[in-house]
Amino acid sequence: MLSFWEQQTLINYDFVVVGAGIMGCSVAFELRQKYPQAKIVVLERGIFPTGASTKNAGFMCFGSPTEILSDIKLLGEKKAFEIIWQRFEGLKILSERLGNEKTGRTTxxxxxxxxSNPLPKGVVDGLSEWLLPIFKFPVFNDFSKNIEKFGFQNVQQLLHCAIESQIDSGKMMLNYWKLLHENNIQIITGAEVKNIQGNRIEVENNVTGGFIIKATQIILCTNAFISELLPDMPVKPGRGQVILTNEIENLPFQGSFHFDEGFYYFRNIGKRVLFGGGRNLDLKKEETTAFEPNEEIINDLKNKLTQIILPNIPFEIEQQWQGIMGFSDSKSPVVMTLNAHTKYVMACNGMGVALSPFVAKLAVNSL
Ligand SMILES: Cc1cc2nc3c(=O)[nH]c(=O)nc-3n(C[C@H](O)[C@H](O)[C@H](O)COP(=O)(O)OP(=O)(O)OC[C@H]3O[C@@H](n4cnc5c(N)ncnc54)[C@H](O)[C@@H]3O)c2cc1C
Incomplete structure (x- = not known):
């Protein structure tokens, strides 16, 4: 039973944001900019974000050439261009908000x-030219002369994007949480939202038990876990498998790398290699919110490390984990008004580091 004091001060808010990943933090921060006096709380069921934001690869990216070409085919030029612009705007917001030091950014x-089938020069140059209104310079160029220097095997072409960079996702989220605290936004961890009825939010905690929090506005930033609260939402989960090597002396490359339309990605973290992806091998099984390994995909990642990325370089796999992404059919972000009290916001499609800060701004502007 809640005490008089708890009922007086701790359970009534102007805004409740559910989910303290990068989207929830971005929404809460935008709310504070728009409503300087509002009482804002973020409810998070984990003890830190437990979905994608601290499980990801930490690429500050907007799409690789083959991924963009595939998006143009799927979405048409106008929509594909708009999403790239949104990702770049989101990256700018994140950089301005937290800066290089607080995101652990390396450039x-x-x-x-x-x-196979290298992209003809005309296609690479054409893509860069198409993107000139966003980036103001030719963003992609052919770097194939470095294939040997990087030690890759079976690679015919290497395309370079100068403005892509890498962050430390744990550091970024820690500093995002600190920024919220500095802006008088409360974060309550271990608070699982079980149900929402109008402006009443049923919250469950192992120690406190069940209780109700009330809010004028509720913004759900629970990414793919939305299906646990509300069935029939236009978002499907997509699990991402990640492996991490030991430290490798004289690792011959630095930076972030993609292949197969973005389905595979790897990067160095200091002397280690983080490698993830392969969801396309088993799309149906990976359409889940369960944090479990998929051995077929992990083996595929290990094989590709041995055969393509680190041929002739001995390595061990020291860690592996999973993160859960959210995907919409349209590959577009989702900002949905569910009723007078509640919105659902999701940036989606595996590039939420870039998109979330931008989509959060859109969502809060629409309030
Ligand atoms: C393996 C992997 C690699 C990725 N790599 C990149 C990358 O390099 N670059 C990039 O831009 N993007 C990448 N992404 C995507 C990016 O991480 C996500 O798009 C982004 O983190 C989504 O943020 P979010 O806040 O919407 O979701 P999440 O980080 O999943 O946050 C949702 C939060 O809601 C909480 N929650 C859920 N249900 C409830 C409930 N009922 N009550 C209370 N809390 C709840 C969860 O615990 C979670 O903390 C990757 C994702 C994965 C999985």
Whole structure:
């Protein structure tokens, strides 16, 4: 039973944001900019974000050439261009908000590996030209002369993107949480939202038990876990498998790397290699919110490390983990008004580091 004091001060808010990943933090921060006096709380069921934001690869990217070409096919030029612009705007917001030091950012560039059917120069230059209104300079160029220097095997073409960079996702989220505290936004961890009825939010905690929090506005930033609260939402989960090597002396490359339309990605973290992806091998099984390994995908990642990325370099896999992404059919962010009290916001499609700060601004502007 809640005490008089708890009922007086701790359970009534102007805004409740559910989920303290990068989207929830971005929404809460935007709310504070728009409503300087509002009482704002973020409810998080984990003891730190427990979905994608601290499980990801930490690429500050907007799409590799083959991924963009595939998006143009799927979405058309106008929509694909708009999403790239939104990602770049989001990256700018995140950089301005937290800066290099607080995100642990390194600016080693991004690369795409192509194994067969190299993209003709006209296509690469054409993409860069198409993107000139966003980036103001030719953003992609051919870097194939470095294939040997980087030690990759079976790679025919290496495309370079100078403005892609890498962050430390744990450091970024820790500093995002600190920023919220500095802005008088409360974060309550271990608070699982079980149900929402109008402006009443049923919250469950192991120690406190069940209780109700009330809010004028509720913004759900629970990414793919939304299906646990509300069925029939237009978002599907997509699990991402990640492996991490031991420290490798004289690792021959630095930066972030993609291949197969963004389905695979790897980067150095100091002397280690983080490698993730392969969801396309088993899309149905990976359409889940369960944090469990998929051995077929992990083996595929290990094989690709041995055969393509680190041929002739001995390594051990020291860690592996999973993160859960959210995907919409349209590959577009979702900002949905569910009723007078509640919105759902999701940036989606595996590039939420870039998109979330931008989509959060859109969502809060629409309030
Ligand atoms: C393996 C992997 C690699 C990735 N790599 C990159 C990358 O390099 N670059 C990039 O831009 N993007 C990447 N992404 C995508 C990016 O991480 C996500 O798009 C982004 O983190 C989504 O943020 P979010 O806040 O919407 O979701 P999340 O980080 O999943 O946050 C949702 C939060 O809601 C909480 N929650 C859920 N249900 C409830 C409830 N009922 N009550 C209370 N709390 C609840 C969860 O615990 C969680 O903390 C990657 C994702 C994965 C999985």
């Amino acid at each position: 080693n560039g991004g690369f795409e590996l192509i194994f």
